[in-house]
Amino acid sequence: MPALTVPKPAPPSLGLGGRRRSWASLSSNPPENAAQNVNKAIDVELKRDAMIRKERNVREVKVILFGQPDSGKSTLIKQLQLLYAPDALDNKRTLWRAAVFLNILKAVRMILMDLDLEFSYEDDEDEFNSRQIRQEIAAIRGKLLPLLATEESLAMELSGGVSFSRPSGARVRPGWQQSIIPNEGSPSEKEKPSRLLQATNLTAKYLSISASLIGILWRHPTVNNYIPLRKIQLDDSASYFLEQIDQIAQADYIPTNNDILRVRLTTLGVGEHTFAVKFAGKINTVTYFDVSGACGRRLSWIPYFEAATSLIFFAPISAFDEYLEDDPATNRLHHSLQLISAICANRILRHAHLVLFLNKIDLLKQKLEAGIEVQKYITSYGDRPNTYESVSDYFRNHFLQAHRRHDVSRRELHVHFSCMIVRL
Ligand SMILES: Nc1nc2c(ncn2[C@@H]2O[C@H](COP(=O)(O)OP(=O)(O)OP(=O)(O)O)[C@@H](O)[C@H]2O)c(=O)[nH]1
Ligand SMILES: [Mg+2]
Missing domain, CATH: 3.40.50.300 (P-loop containing nucleotide triphosphate hydrolases)
Structure with a gap:
């Protein structure tokens, strides 16, 4: 025989404190009325529950x-x-430095990659691709290498250990600001600045020495010529950050609300x-x-x-x-x-x-x-x-x-x- 099924009692919910009181008072009525009253009370409770649920649906x-x-x-x-x-955003504002730095590193990397492609066809007739220009850019690239080398570890710390694939740039899990990997090991090790902070500070150090070179690269006639000509797809905010490189490279730089709105981080x-x-x-x-x-x-x-x-x-x-x-x-x-x-x-x-x-x-x-x-x-x-x-x-x-x-x-x-x- 199939088991008898009964409706599940409604789970206790907030605002239903009156239920117990009314049922207690019903128990003093004569038995035949009690059953009717209990039915009525249940009806009222069911209606009230339905209304609360309806209201919750609207509100949630x-x-x-x-x-x-x-x-x-x-x-x-x-x-x-x-x-x-x-x-909440203010408390985590300094963490956004890492994200801004990564946007700059990605933009510089993309520009240099595209120039590489351009320069693979040597054309000394082209004023933007002459031997002298190629040498100038090669010198800038050489000096920027230590800065660019920090991109991978910074991106890794920001994305909570997820390795990132170039060229798309850093990816973050939702709530990354709360889940930055803490240091492991002995208590003294744990008290050191977090790994993200260490990685950010290292990039900041190289950025402060490279800011003027990044500015030169960004304003270089060859770059200004090829970006629109070849439709090089930099991130939408790349120019916004590159224009402000001098301020961002300052030791006391803290991202503004506008900077945070402009940051590009791919959501995972x-x-x-x-x-x-x-x-x-x-x-x-x-x-x-x-x-x-x-x-x-x-x-x-x-x-x-x-x-x-x-x-x-x-x-x-x-x-x-x-x-x-x-x-x-x-x-x-x-x-x-x-x-x-x-x-x-x-x-x-x-x-x-x-x-x-x-x-x-x-x-x-x-x-x-x-x-x-x-x-x-x-x-x-x-x-x-x-x-x-x-x-x-x-x-x-x-x-x-x-x-x-x-x-x-x-x-x-x-x-x-x-x-x-x-x-x-
Ligand atoms: N200029 C401009 N930039 C915008 C606008 N809306 C978003 N952005 C920028 O576009 C970039 C991408 O924006 P996101 O909000 O990260 O894009 P998303 O849809 O979340 O992307 P996924 O996480 O990859 O799915 C960021 O750099 C933003 O600052 C806009 O209306 N104008
Ligand atoms: Mg997103």
Whole structure:
């Protein structure tokens, strides 16, 4: 015979203190009324439990941040930290020095790598590739080698022991600021500065002697010529940090909020960040899941987010002339459209509100002002004007169309143009 199944008693929950009192008072009634009263009391309790659960669902908002690598997801998390938990960020501010240093080391490495490629075709007729220039750059490279040699160990300490693969740069697990590897061994060993601090100080030492050379390299006519000409893909924030090399190389340098917003560190895995946010007169718990762009390319992560209330999709629309780092044949804007189509078509997420951030509009404006033509990269753009208004409108319509074609639940798509590096 199958075992008798009974409904599980509701787990004790906050705010239900009245339950025990009312049941105690019922026990003094006559038995026939007692059963009815108990039923009524249970009904009332069930309704109240359901209301509390409903209210909790409303208050516990779960938001997934999705989008290709380098689209701005972690930058939104930093903005939220600045808004809702600035103390936590302030306490760890010095740790961000390591991240800023790594951004500079990566930029210098990329520039030298690209010059190597250029110089492999010797062309003494080319004023930017003459023998004298090649010798100048070789001398700078030689002097920068001790600094560049610190990149690997610094990146390793920052990423909690994960070895990083060049050329993509440092990767960090969510919450890396809390999980920096402490020193091991005897008590005196443990009291030494952490390994990350030691690695940071070593880089800082070489940076202070190399700052002027980095400045010379960054302003060198050959570098200024080849970067736009060959479309060398430095990180978006590379120029921001290289312009400030003299301040960053100072011994007392501490990253500003703007510096932290500009830092590029690839996220590994999925980060969970909870903030207490006040809206509609109530304190709400909002949890953001920062899904690494690398994970986002594998939609198999989606089932973990079944309970998501909303999904914010990041599409960097400045990337219309860029290609995926690990798939150089795929245009980044095209890839974002493919990704949002897959998100819209995903049945598991069909109840989530959909928000689209068309991000990095500052960079889009810069590129258009510099004369980069959209039509060269997106041929369907045709001979429309190469202006911000026309281009941004065209891109937005493409995302709206992808949503209309693929959305499983005919939700609204809330679209915003955004610039994540400006303080919210
Ligand atoms: N200029 C500019 N830079 C931005 C903007 N949004 C983000 N960035 C920069 O773009 C880089 C990448 O941003 P992240 O937030 O790390 O990108 P992500 O989507 O988390 O990338 P993954 O962790 O690899 O998935 C950082 O250097 C940011 O400072 C923007 O609107 N404008
Ligand atoms: Mg990230």
